[in-house]
Amino acid sequence: MSEALLQPLEFRNLTVKNRILRSNLSGRFDHYDGTGTQARINWELKFARGGVGAIVSSWCGVHRRGFIVPGYASIETDDRIPFWRELGRRVHEHGCPYILQLAFGGRQRDINGVEFERGWSSTDKPDPLHGFQCERMTKSQIAEVTDAFAEGARRAREAGLDGVEIHGANGYVFTQFLSSAINDRDDEYGGSLENRARFLLETVRAIRERVGDDFHLQVKLSTTEYGNALMPWAKKGNTIEDSVQVARWVEEAGADAIHVSSGNTFPHPDNPAGSFSAKDVVATYDVMLSSGIHTFRNYLLFRTWPFSRILERRSSRSPDEIEGANLRDAAAVKRAVSIPVLCTGGFQRASTIDEAIGRGDCDAVTIGRALIATPDLVRHFEAGGNEPPNPCTYCNKCLYAVLESPLGCYDERRYGTREEMLAEILSVYHDEPAAVTP
Amino acid sequence: MIFEPLQLGPLTLKNRVVRSSVGGRWDNYDGSGTEVRINWELKFARAGVGAIIASNAPIHARGGILPGYALIDSDARIPFWRELGRRVHEHDCAYILQVNHAGRERILPGLTYRTGLSSTDEPEPLNGFPCERMTVEQIREVVGMYAAGARRAREAGLDGVEVAGANGMMPTQFLSSAINDRKDEYGGSLENRARFGLEVVRAVRAAVGPDFCIGYKISVEERLNELLPWLKRGNSVAESVQMCRWLEQAGVDYLHISAGAGFPHPRNPAGRFPAAEVVKTYDTLLSSGRHTFRNYLAFRTWPLSRIFAWWWQRPGRRLGIEGINLTAARAVKQAVSVPVLCTGGFQTASVIERAIGAGDCDGVTIARPLVANPDLVRHFEAGLDRPPRPCTYCNKCLFNFVENPLGCYEEARFDSREEMLAQIFSVYEPSETVAA
Numbered sequence: 001m002s003e004a005l006l007q008p009l010e011f012r013n014l015t016v017k018n019r020i021l022r023s024n025l026s027g028r029f030d031h032y033d034g035t036g037t038q039a040r041i042n043w044e045l046k047f048a049r050g051g052v053g054a055i056v057s058s059w060c061g062v063h064r065r066g067f068i069v070p071g072y073a074s075i076e077t078d079d080r081i082p083f084w085r086e087l088g089r090r091v092h093e094h095g096c097p098y099i100l101q102l103a104f105g106g107r108q109r110d111i112n113g114v115e116f117e118r119g120w121s122s123t124d125k126p127d128p129l130h131g132f133q134c135e136r137m138t139k140s141q142i143a144e145v146t147d148a149f150a151e152g153a154r155r156a157r158e159a160g161l162d163g164v165e166i167h168g169a170n171g172y173v174f175t176q177f178l179s180s181a182i183n184d185r186d187d188e189y190g191g192s193l194e195n196r197a198r199f200l201l202e203t204v205r206a207i208r209e210r211v212g213d214d215f216h217l218q219v220k221l222s223t224t225e226y227g228n229a230l231m232p233w234a235k236k237g238n239t240i241e242d243s244v245q246v247a248r249w250v251e252e253a254g255a256d257a258i259h260v261s262s263g264n265t266f267p268h269p270d271n272p273a274g275s276f277s278a279k280d281v282v283a284t285y286d287v288m289l290s291s292g293i294h295t296f297r298n299y300l301l302f303r304t305w306p307f308s309r310i311l312e313r314r315s316s317r318s319p320d321e322i323e324g325a326n327l328r329d330a331a332a333v334k335r336a337v338s339i340p341v342l343c344t345g346g347f348q349r350a351s352t353i354d355e356a357i358g359r360g361d362c363d364a365v366t367i368g369r370a371l372i373a374t375p376d377l378v379r380h381f382e383a384g385g386n387e388p389p390n391p392c393t394y395c396n397k398c399l400y401a402v403l404e405s406p407l408g409c410y411d412e413r414r415y416g417t418r419e420e421m422l423a424e425i426l427s428v429y430h431d432e433p434a435a436v437t438p
Numbered sequence: 439m440i441f442e443p444l445q446l447g448p449l450t451l452k453n454r455v456v457r458s459s460v461g462g463r464w465d466n467y468d469g470s471g472t473e474v475r476i477n478w479e480l481k482f483a484r485a486g487v488g489a490i491i492a493s494n495a496p497i498h499a500r501g502g503i504l505p506g507y508a509l510i511d512s513d514a515r516i517p518f519w520r521e522l523g524r525r526v527h528e529h530d531c532a533y534i535l536q537v538n539h540a541g542r543e544r545i546l547p548g549l550t551y552r553t554g555l556s557s558t559d560e561p562e563p564l565n566g567f568p569c570e571r572m573t574v575e576q577i578r579e580v581v582g583m584y585a586a587g588a589r590r591a592r593e594a595g596l597d598g599v600e601v602a603g604a605n606g607m608m609p610t611q612f613l614s615s616a617i618n619d620r621k622d623e624y625g626g627s628l629e630n631r632a633r634f635g636l637e638v639v640r641a642v643r644a645a646v647g648p649d650f651c652i653g654y655k656i657s658v659e660e661r662l663n664e665l666l667p668w669l670k671r672g673n674s675v676a677e678s679v680q681m682c683r684w685l686e687q688a689g690v691d692y693l694h695i696s697a698g699a700g701f702p703h704p705r706n707p708a709g710r711f712p713a714a715e716v717v718k719t720y721d722t723l724l725s726s727g728r729h730t731f732r733n734y735l736a737f738r739t740w741p742l743s744r745i746f747a748w749w750w751q752r753p754g755r756r757l758g759i760e761g762i763n764l765t766a767a768r769a770v771k772q773a774v775s776v777p778v779l780c781t782g783g784f785q786t787a788s789v790i791e792r793a794i795g796a797g798d799c800d801g802v803t804i805a806r807p808l809v810a811n812p813d814l815v816r817h818f819e820a821g822l823d824r825p826p827r828p829c830t831y832c833n834k835c836l837f838n839f840v841e842n843p844l845g846c847y848e849e850a851r852f853d854s855r856e857e858m859l860a861q862i863f864s865v866y867e868p869s870e871t872v873a874a
Contacts, residue, residue, distance in 0.1 A: 031472075031474060031866050032842070032843050032863075032866070033843075033863050033866040035866055037466070037472065039466055070842075111841070113842065114838070114842045114843075114847075114859065114862070115859060282725060283725045284725070286721050286722060286723070286724035286725050287721060287722045287841070288721070289721035289724070289734075290717060290718040290719070290721050299724075404546075404722070405467070405548075405549055406467050406468075422549055422550055425549070426467070426468045429466050429467065429468040429470050
């Protein structure tokens, strides 16, 4: 048990001590303007301490016009570098490399905030779920954002971090260009797959030029978009065959790894796959009401039977189809590229991870929710356990709480009492080791 | 008169303009303070106000109005307040901590305490926040929390404390005949309803000693029926004045006059009801209270939103906004010998001069006009009667702070929206020094 997953993994420019990476997870820990706080550092230290091979940062905005919600630390100016340097220094004390995820939201957002009403996207059609309005990007705006990614990568390097990940998945701006279900342009950034991939590939090359060849750069892709998962009348979007081709191009353009996810929105029934509880959603969706043109409609639907029930059915996945749901895609990508492939999606059993790596489906896994539930998951594996004693239930309450409340595990059943749960959640505000259960 | 020193018991202020309690959600969810709150207070300290009254500092997590406000609920909080006080003192500005338990008067209950505490078990009427009726034992506990909060303020080197007794907070919930429905020694007669607030003041005095400034903020005009016409009016001015006499006997060093047995209230902050702005941020409250969905629909829906806005603006139209509480202040001033501070829309030097000269009050406290013009005192020093771009009482500051950084959101006061946003975001500079 636990053999492959505890082996180091060598990327071209980075070596990690094991095959478990913390996937990008946000939490509104920072200030409204994107300055970082100690709480974000404390948050990351929970996972660094718990023994993960590397951490992929939270969603980190490279340009103000791409912000999706206030309260996420950004990398949009050189002023932000000292914060990230300090965060990196603290995480490194635990032998854990830190990969900054560079992101731009486009038309997919959570809360508008006061700074701008319309995001920049491939299209001028609002996002279909919440109705966030957007502008179709001009070529000069595309160039501006491309440069912002390159600058973000340069800043990450100057901050002493260990690499960057381009967030090319889950419905954010690169998905909005890549996706045949979203991109409706008729210039060289729309139409054929090659054209739709142009913005992403230009960004990979721009980063490479800016930071040099010896800095880790990985790209996260939603390899199957499942665009019709929630609304059956919607277009499916890109298939795995499309994405395998994109992955090849990304490798040629200079990436060091591919990170496989799924779904052309976030959230999406398949990412994070699990429960959709209308009641929990209603409790925090209210904060989004004034942001999108469909949010009030949605709020009423989420509150109202039978619509809430239908949504729950379409959005929920049963526990046995969650862990490793993206492995088939990862394997297809792995066959097509020679750089390492990371795969996300509900992993929390050593045997599943070992088998996936053993079969060659992927080289490592990235984990979000299961690590929120059990930050020291790797310690359980090191001790020979196949799964933690109190695993993540994929209830997705962490996700639905995040807009109004601190990110953490909100599944009360996993704790002795509600007080214990709250103490664990609020521990992110204390700069001291969280209780670790070896 | 504005620039004459003012003596509040043991504390001397350099002038008569005090920043009233106003602050945003600058801090961490758990109530630990951040550099941003310090930046916020420094905006006013730097610009010459005589003192700053902190935005409400909860004495216990259950007494918070919404997450994001630094607490004074344990000794672990003292270093933050000490640092804040030190930085404010560099500008020769006094810092008075407002110790508060909000009771049932909340905005976002947050995770930890779903129900508030109160004199009653009737929910707060505007949003419908549920609460528990406190037992006598719980009352003693809460009184002790005020005392402990005040002791911490003194240990932090701050210059005084103000008991938040106005605006629907816990002491109002006891004092108000429109809210308190108890049958025990804390309810019924005015004397009984006053018991809680007086016990708080005596306990605070016992905790901080005789040589530390204690203030008490009181809503002299309660008028809950001006918020919603089906509510009771609450205490008469005569009853509030009697309470002020008792407060003086109990040992307060000053009284601070406000209005309304709930917050917000058409008299505090008096001004416009910006329905469009309210709809944008009120959504956050929807899942919190029993009446919030009703309110949200009303605020969104013409003509209900127009009717509510008209209703809200009535007292301000009738009485005028600047100095709306001066009549009440005068009534108190005639009854007590401690200094009286008065809040309510002040931003004109001559109005303030006249109020102090006429003996209506000894000093004024200002929130919104200082949010608009933190350097208001500098304008007065330069001989201006009013700043060139005065506060318009649009109340957009108030209705933004739940979701957005507190600041002046009146675009008409700025050359561009960008300039307005830069002013709002300036509170984040310099950015937090992360502890190494």
